[in-house]
Amino acid sequence: MPLNLWLSLVALCAMGAMSPGPSLAMVLRHTLGGGRSAGVAAGISHALGVGLYAALTAWGLGALIVHYPGVFQAIMLLGAAYLAWLGVKALRAGRGGALEAQAVTTSRSMAIRDGFMVALANPKLILFFVALLSQLITPEMSEMGKWLVVVTAMGIDGLWYVLVAMVLSHSRVLPWLQSRAMWINRLTGVVLLGLALRVVWGL
Numbered sequence: 001m002p003l004n005l006w007l008s009l010v011a012l013c014a015m016g017a018m019s020p021g022p023s024l025a026m027v028l029r030h031t032l033g034g035g036r037s038a039g040v041a042a043g044i045s046h047a048l049g050v051g052l053y054a055a056l057t058a059w060g061l062g063a064l065i066v067h068y069p070g071v072f073q074a075i076m077l078l079g080a081a082y083l084a085w086l087g088v089k090a091l092r093a094g095r096g097g098a099l100e101a102q103a104v105t106t107s108r109s110m111a112i113r114d115g116f117m118v119a120l121a122n123p124k125l126i127l128f129f130v131a132l133l134s135q136l137i138t139p140e141m142s143e144m145g146k147w148l149v150v151v152t153a154m155g156i157d158g159l160w161y162v163l164v165a166m167v168l169s170h171s172r173v174l175p176w177l178q179s180r181a182m183w184i185n186r187l188t189g190v191v192l193l194g195l196a197l198r199v200v201w202g203l
Helices: 003-018 022-058 061-067 069-093 098-103 108-121 123-136 143-168 173-179 181-202
Strands: none
Touching: 003 143, 022 069, 022 108, 022 123, 022 143, 022 181, 069 108, 069 181
């Protein structure tokens, strides 16, 4: 892959990872409820989900969606349902006040599950890879070039969300977040439900 093309890919993946959305809300929630290890686990598993989408795009997801639009709509609906479920969970966690919300804990296995599933359920990721990466991946691209696309997308996403979890779990930051857990949970729930409704409305 030419250097200028790879740098374009790096820029696109960085902008995609850093844009606020359900992925950031999910990492924040697991860091708040489970500390650094849960937040890092969520970030790494999210990167694996991103890598899966990048691999599917590199080996023909875009062509499949063009020929079978119903498959794309089904994926979007399933993703919206999962985001809505996470949103309801977040809102319920925030009802009882700061102390009760602070006690809502998460485990590393839950963080891994949600990290991977949020990546798969996020319609922004589907559109990002199909609309943008499919423009960078040509039929003439070598297998090594395709794997470079996958590793780059996965690596940038993982590095960003692991960094987010590390910063949020700092000894001075985490207590501040925990004292405002109720409002963070509510905001997270609203963001996730809003995105789910937006997906359904756009179909």
